[in-house]
Amino acid sequence: MREEKSIEIQHVLAFNCVDFKYANNGSYVVKGLNFSVNDGEFVSIIGPSGSGKTTLFRLITGLENPSSGTIQINGHYTEKRLGSVGYMPQQDLLMPWRTVYENVVVPLEIKGINPRSQKEEIYDMLNEFGLKGFEQEYPNKLSGGMKQRVSFLRTILTGAKVLLLDEPFSALDAITRLAMQEWLVDKWENLKKTILFITHDVDEALLLSDRIFIITDKPITHFKEIIVPLGRPRKIRDLAQPEIITIKELMLKELRMDVDTYENN
Numbered sequence: 463m464r465e466e467k468s469i470e471i472q473h474v475l476a477f478n479c480v481d482f483k484y485a486n487n488g489s490y491v492v493k494g495l496n497f498s499v500n501d502g503e504f505v506s507i508i509g510p511s512g513s514g515k516t517t518l519f520r521l522i523t524g525l526e527n528p529s530s531g532t533i534q535i536n537g538h539y540t541e542k543r544l545g546s547v548g549y550m551p552q553q554d555l556l557m558p559w560r561t562v563y564e565n566v567v568v569p570l571e572i573k574g575i576n577p578r579s580q581k582e583e584i585y586d587m588l589n590e591f592g593l594k595g596f597e598q599e600y601p602n603k604l605s606g607g608m609k610q611r612v613s614f615l616r617t618i619l620t621g622a623k624v625l626l627l628d629e630p631f632s633a634l635d636a637i638t639r640l641a642m643q644e645w646l647v648d649k650w651e652n653l654k655k656t657i658l659f660i661t662h663d664v665d666e667a668l669l670l671s672d673r674i675f676i677i678t679d680k681p682i683t684h685f686k687e688i689i690v691p692l693g694r695p696r697k698i699r700d701l702a703q704p705e706i707i708t709i710k711e712l713m714l715k716e717l718r719m720d721v722d723t724y725e726n727n
């Protein structure tokens with residue numbers, strides 16, 4: 463009994479038999495789903511468009527609630543999940559009328575903390591995130607990668623242990639994306655956060671994750687789970703290892719994607 467409890471506490475997130483459908487939409491998006499994520503893990507969720515990835519994040523944040531079943535965060539069952547996780551949504555939601563600095567301090571303002579009390583630390587973080595000199599610029603002056611870093615820093619400043627990143631790099635070109643992937647892993651290792659990361663990109667999932675959850679059914683009843691057999695730090699060339707190529711082929715098959723089509727994209 464005691465042992466069970468200590469195992470449970472390691473999970474920062476758990477879905478227990480979760481069903482969900484939108485009120486205005488007759489079919490279930492999630493049905494009887496069970497999974498858990500451990501403290502400090504990097505887990506990617508990959509699946510076709512419309513399969514329910516963003517819906518999973520909306521459930522985790524509490525923007526939606528399960529039709530039945532429960533979601534446990536940091537060891538507690540709670541309906542009030544808003545605020546216990548940091549959510550970086552799929553669209554770039556930077557406020558164009560606010561400067562970079564004013565955008566990243568939003569989570570502090572929401573908590574009623576005066577950002578001026580932490581201005582020095584925040585400027586240090588902006589520097590560390592490659593945004594030095596842009597603190598007082600507006601988002602329209604930033605490159606795509608910089609906007610993503612502002613958005614990520616804002617998510618970190620929620621102070622949440624669990625970060626949900628919904629396709630953060632999908633709009634970036636291949637070179638910027640690779641630089642951002644390396645940057646993200648570096649930040650994740652230093653910050654000791656738990657990350658759930660939605661992507662369409664098989665290589666991105668293999669490069670970043672400890673585990674990958676593949677969505678193969680609709681509604682989502684389970685994930686096909688892959689434990690990535692690579693140590694850290696990782697390099698892009700690690701993806702050329704025969705074992706990883708075999709896993710990649712298996713993932714593409716699960717996603718019903720043709721390997722040649724994928725490689726040519």
Ligand SMILES: Nc1ncnc2c1ncn2[C@@H]1O[C@H](COP(=O)(O)OP(=O)(O)OP(=O)(O)O)[C@@H](O)[C@H]1O
Pocket residue numbers: 484486487491509510511512513514515516517518552
């Ligand atoms: N607010 C909503 N109201 C009703 N139905 C919705 C709503 N949001 C999403 N859906 C439906 O739920 C299903 C899952 O949508 P969701 O946005 O979670 O998919 P996704 O996997 O994130 O897709 P993408 O890869 O395109 O972002 C889809 O069939 C979609 O039409």
Ligand SMILES: [Mg+2]
Pocket residue numbers: 515516517552628
């Ligand atoms: Mg989505």
